[in-house]
Amino acid sequence: MRSKCASSPSSAKTRAATARIFSRLRRASARSGRPVLEVMGGLFHRRELLSGGASAYSHRRTGDASTSECRAHTAVVRMVRAHSHPEERTMSLPLEGKVAVVTGGASGVGLGIAQEFVDQGARVVITDLQQGPLDQAVATIGPKSSGIVADVTRLANMEAMYQEVIARHGHLDAVVANAGIGAHAPLGAITEEQFDRTFGVNAKGVLFTVQPAIALLPPGGTIVIIGSTASIQPPAGMGLYGGAKAAVRAFIRSWIQDIKGSGIRMNVLSPGAVDTESLRRALGMAQGADAVPAAIRTMGEGNPTGRIGDPREMGKAAAFLSSDASSFITGVELFVDGGMAQV
Template identity: 40%
Template sequence: MTHNGSRFDGKTALITGGSSGMGLATAHRLIAEGARVVVTGRDKKRLDASVAQLGGQAHGIAGDATDLDDLDNLAAAVADRFGHLDLLFANAGIGSFQTIEQVTGELFDQVIGSNLKGAFFTIQKILPLLPDHASIVINASFGLHLGVPGSALYSASKAAVHNLTRALAAELAPRRIRVNAVSPGYIDTPAFRAELSEAARQGVAALSPAGRVGTATDVAAAVAFLASADAAFVNGHDLRVDGGLTAVGASALV
């Protein structure tokens, strides 16, 4: 993994949903560049294994980003151990794909809860721990930029996250707290492999001008850039990490 020296020396970061996939890769990246990283996840056993993999600069706190009591406990634990945070990657969320006829009220609440409520209240609860000039990055999705059949609920939840990013960039401007988002395309994560067959994975790779699906480290590099001083003049921005997929407007998305 290439990285940019010591951009995060002395910095403390929080990554929600950090026990696998893009969250875990971002934890590795920030630690490689000098940060201390707090990672969260609902599955304590998996979280503990990830923290052991990350090493001594990592600290795990189990909890559900959609549970406000868990978020209060998270904020209190971080305040007690570190005093403040410099970076927040609001990464926790779920993918859910079905036609509009298949969406139930329960599923609607689950997806909106995970993808919008979780991000919104994570930021609300953590905000008192962020000093002026801190950085927030939110995980959105390429789906908000395209009309993809079978993704109405998921894409709507991520479009809301996109507008949350812009509104908070304006709201937190007096404190010079930057708020940006990443919109990953098809990324090779455990969830991606569980949702798509090998044939389907090859199919979506062929749609990208890059000729491949992305990796979690591709996303981690983008998050690290947005969170760093290298992006000091980048605010309210959504960075598409999709290999050019949305730029070409592919119509055969699956």
Template identity: 45%
Template structure:
């Protein structure tokens, strides 16, 4: 606990599990006022209890513009500005070329691209000058992955947003960076890999491809997000920070 973000107002979308939950907890432990979103009320309530501290849960799907508006209205009721925005909500599923459906494409791009775009754009009136925006991309956009082209393309778009938005926001001195995690121990990953022994086998195989020799824990990604969000990264702008144990550097 460093208190680098004491009394800062932080928004974490998709904050009910995995990387989002770990990051929201890290922000709260660092003294911030934290707002999280989630699509299911029961899961959202459980996350709020788990995080503790000064946290507010707002139910919503960040692929729906009206839900994004509801999020920022909840922030306005308590605070005049946002200091940090972590656009984390999103997800994906496997589908090889030849089996990609319009529904698969729509769901992935609505959550990962449309959601990130309008989460950030609709935050602009509340973001203070000098604020920090962190976008959750992925290391899969840096190399090919079988049956994962739609998800990978959506995360490449997120990474591109950081490069472009730092220029759009330079007069307000708002920094925009992308975090690109590698394989991370989350419930979502287990679901993606089929659960049970199948998921464990896939994770063990992937760990063997990572120079660090293991997959990441969500708290390790969270610490990198906090760095980018804090004044410790005051001259870091527009980057893609890989937090993947070195996987994409070889």
């Protein structure tokens, strides 16, 4: 059946509503320097297109808009596309118009995820502990990114970070809880400090990343938590790390029930070995710099794919879980490990 919103404006009331909405879009675009289509997506999320009465946004979400405003919504979409540059008319990128936060985004897997999100159309805010690495990462990612110093283990820090994101972009659509640390200590040698730090960043930090975001995400918003194959296959000496990542998996199983009806989806993405600077640095410290290339090859030979992962591959998987292509996927742990945890 054809939707009521398929009609073009016909009444004076509809034409007036169309003109009013489009005028607001053009002013917002001029103020922000953002494409009109992108502004439109943000304003729909914030319910700011219509002043008074039922909005096109509420029609889309609840179906209670009047026919004239419904037609106005369709007309605005057509008008915006007609007045946009050709490259703005096709919203073909999976994350086009979305605003995403990636914690621990200044290096490694987080940086790869942020780069992939921008390539797929999103505006990305990365967080990390120091301004210098953030500035370098933003320069690498490009103008659709920005950085905020924030400590995931401090709830007040994360709440303030999200408020800054809203101030900059007007809305939030996707969160990637990537910040994490490794820990290697066999049973019998684990210290209280190691336990507190590992679980503080890898478990409490995930909680403090996710919890303040829930109230800001719209229906269709997404959360991706970066786990690890260590959640099910922790090697010797990695009990702390594996335990913290297993805790994250348990979080998700409960949280998807807590947020039932919100329209928000959350999943765990668990990488295996990934070729990052931190991995190469750790191998260099353990075996010497000259031995790193051979060590990387050896690690790959044990994988069913014959190699280890790349940060951008983690980014592609995170982008999938943050896009409409995964609209019926929530609560899963997706292993992006070349099959290593499955054999």
